[in-house]
Amino acid sequence: MFSFRLEETDNRARTGTITTPHGIIETPIFMPVGTVGSVKTISPQELDDMGAQIILGNTYHLHLRPGDEVVAKFGGLAKFNSWHKPTLTDSGGFQVFSLAEMNKITDEGVHFRSHLDGSKLFLNPERSIEIQQNIGADIMMAFDECVSLPAEKEYVRKSIERTYRWAVRSRAAKTNGHQALFGIIQGGTDLDLRRISAEQITSIDFEGFAIGGLSVGEEIPLMYETTSFTTEYMPKDKPRYLMGVGTPQDLLHGIKYGVDMFDCVMPTRNARNAMLFTSAGKLHIKNKQWELSDEPVDAECSCYTCRNFSRGYLRHLHKAGEYLGLRLNSIHNLHFYLSLVKRARNAIKLGIYDKFMNETLEKMSTGGL
Ligand code: PRF
Ligand code: ZN
Numbered sequence: 348m349f350s351f352r353l354e355e356t357d358n359r360a361r362t363g364t365i366t367t368p369h370g371i372i373e374t375p376i377f378m379p380v381g382t383v384g385s386v387k388t389i390s391p392q393e394l395d396d397m398g399a400q401i402i403l404g405n406t407y408h409l410h411l412r413p414g415d416e417v418v419a420k421f422g423g424l425a426k427f428n429s430w431h432k433p434t435l436t437d438s439g440g441f442q443v444f445s446l447a448e449m450n451k452i453t454d455e456g457v458h459f460r461s462h463l464d465g466s467k468l469f470l471n472p473e474r475s476i477e478i479q480q481n482i483g484a485d486i487m488m489a490f491d492e493c494v495s496l497p498a499e500k501e502y503v504r505k506s507i508e509r510t511y512r513w514a515v516r517s518r519a520a521k522t523n524g525h526q527a528l529f530g531i532i533q534g535g536t537d538l539d540l541r542r543i544s545a546e547q548i549t550s551i552d553f554e555g556f557a558i559g560g561l562s563v564g565e566e567i568p569l570m571y572e573t574t575s576f577t578t579e580y581m582p583k584d585k586p587r588y589l590m591g592v593g594t595p596q597d598l599l600h601g602i603k604y605g606v607d608m609f610d611c612v613m614p615t616r617n618a619r620n621a622m623l624f625t626s627a628g629k630l631h632i633k634n635k636q637w638e639l640s641d642e643p644v645d646a647e648c649s650c651y652t653c654r655n656f657s658r659g660y661l662r663h664l665h666k667a668g669e670y671l672g673l674r675l676n677s678i679h680n681l682h683f684y685l686s687l688v689k690r691a692r693n694a695i696k697l698g699i700y701d702k703f704m705n706e707t708l709e710k711m712s713t714g715g716l
Contacts, residue, residue, distance in 0.1 A: 349527040351586045357700040359605040362692050367485035369433040372400045374607035377684045383408045384428045388674045391430040397682045401433040403610045406478050407442035415481035423483025435486040438475045441493045472516035480523045489517035491531040496564040503535040507544040527554035536569045545580035555586035562592045571600045578605040599704045602691050614684045618676035621665045624683045627714020637662045650682035
């Protein structure tokens with residue numbers, strides 16, 4: 348039901364194919380974030396058109412609303428939201444730590460209050476897996492503890508030990524053979540702890556492995572160094588997922604170090620804040636500079652937005668507070684991310700990944716936008 352096939356490699360960069368019950372995923376891939384079961388402002392048809400192959404949902408949000416039992420009654424998330432390609436759910440811990448009012452974290456689990464109505468809730472590995480099985484995504488994530496940085500080494504050491512015990516419990520709680528389960532490596536930016544966590548987590552029989560705990564306040568070079576170090580301790584024959592990362596630059600670096608999967612709210616969230624990613628760098632569509640511009644957002648982009656609309660019109664939609672502006676911006680940014688990983692896959696297949704990456708980074712930093 349679930350398998351990963353490593354295809355081409357180019358130094359440490361790799362292409363592969365993940366097979367799931369809802370279809371295949373070509374890696375490296377970017378996963379648009381659909382927190383509550385919808386990628387904000389974008390329909391499944393539009394996701395399909397822009398080349399999305401897998402989207403992400405969140406255990407925490409779907410458990411709170413509409414409730415994972417409701418999703419289960421509809422036959423799972425794919426039937427509920429009509430996205431019939433693969434889905435991955437995050438385990439909820441990270442969202443609890445970042446969104447909810449935390450009450451207590453112990454080995455048993457996490458006590459917290461709902462960010463919607465303040466009600467008292469509890470999540471632990473067993474509950475997280477039960478909820479994720481109700482949601483029915485193709486890939487589930489182990490319940491982990493993500494420490495925000497900077498943090499004391501002794502705290503990070505305790506958190507990787509807890510994350511290991513929770514990973515064992517997550518694996519043991521899985522009763523469903525159709526869904527894959529990925530383990531999550533933690534350890535902050537301490538390479539010693541990263542190595543230990545990688546050895547612990549990869550000793551468990553997971554279908555794939557993730558790097559968690561990065562892009563949580565550390566400097567970018569340290570994030571790259573930690574990613575590069577950690578992938579060396581991850582099996583070559585299983586998918587590798589860098590959680591919650593990141594910018595186009597971050598994706599290109601992650602791919603260079605052998606990462607296969609990424610997710611981030613950045614393309615969709617920034618789109619709604621009028622910030623567009625282009626091959627020549629960031630473009631702020633609200634700027635007066637674009638008032639009379641009849642240029643597309645990115646002349647190299649083939650998305651619906653760039654094929655049909657000018658910067659001047661998109662600026663007008665933003666100024667007027669029109670919903671269409673949010674949609675057109677989101678379509679462009681997601682298309683940009685998905686075409687970036689597609690071009691990366693092609694470059695790896697041609698054995699020219701480093702050259703592709705350096706040229707792409709150079710253009711994004713000196714494009715004059
Ligand atoms: N753990 C989980 N989800 C996550 C993270 C993590 O560490 C991150 C960190 N960037 C994003 N999403 N479970
Ligand atoms: Zn575009």
